[in-house]
Amino acid sequence: MGIKQVLIVDDSRLTRMIFAKVISNHHNDWEIFQAENGTKAIEMAKERQFDFISLDHNMPDMTGLDILPTLKELQENAHIGVFTANVQQVLLSRYEALGKKCYNKPIDEQKILEFIKAGELA
């Protein structure tokens, strides 16, 4: 598999750190980019194309649901997964309706690899 570009969108430094570490451990040649809020994520999505985007829901400036339509438009080929602490069914259903799978936090290696594998199979 060639070099992939990964964007981690999450206001939590902890989550970004874990995500980056797991990706690096398994794919040390992949390029990892991080955005700590929705605004920055959209800016970065305008600048380059990503293969994988992990998206948080609850962020200071906007929610994952707010930016998902824009991200989908800008990143037609990216595999986008939602990593959220908010596990209410109504919210999960909204993401499902937009065709996105939610992964419950806390994130761990298994969930991250499952997300990557789903993207590779898509």
Next chain:
Amino acid sequence: MSEEILSEDFCDTLEELFNIGMGRAAKSLSEMVNEEVILSVPELKAMTYSDALEMYTNKTNEQVDAVEQFFDGQFSGNAFLFFTHESSQELVRRIIGDLGAGEDLNEIEQEVLKEVSNIILNACFGCMAEVLDCELQSGVPSVVTGNIAAVLGLERMKLGRNPLVLTLSMTFHLHNNSIEGQVSLLMTSESIQKLVKELERFSALYSM
């Protein structure tokens, strides 16, 4: 102020752990009130007891309803979930309906608040224990009402004269209503040091 007690990274880690805990609690709460619970982004601060008291008093001088729960394990302390009196009344009303309560919390209302707090605080304890891979037990919750100084009175807690306080501000909204809850953990400086050790051990696993 937080940085003097806890580094920015450790505050961020704890914020995320509480965020996850509150997310789980929100799922349970949404099932209790049968509607979506919208959560704000959590903000965690670490400060001395006297600074926390001043901060809370500046925020409200009115009566607050709190549920206190002792926790113990690798680190220990007293956890509080605060609501303004209006918020707690509204929350209770959303869960059990209007029972025509007066000014004071009646027994049923206290039970509801204890159950809600039990869900929220234990979700936070559970998440900290799970992610940091440590063990935390929690005591029986009890309702404390009054002004902030009375609720956070040190007399009944064995925490020394000026313990440290981790405050987590997080608001949750129900449809058309904003119910503001605030979690505070009061811990001795020794216990905070033990927590920092756990955070250091955990961070080392993921440092690049």
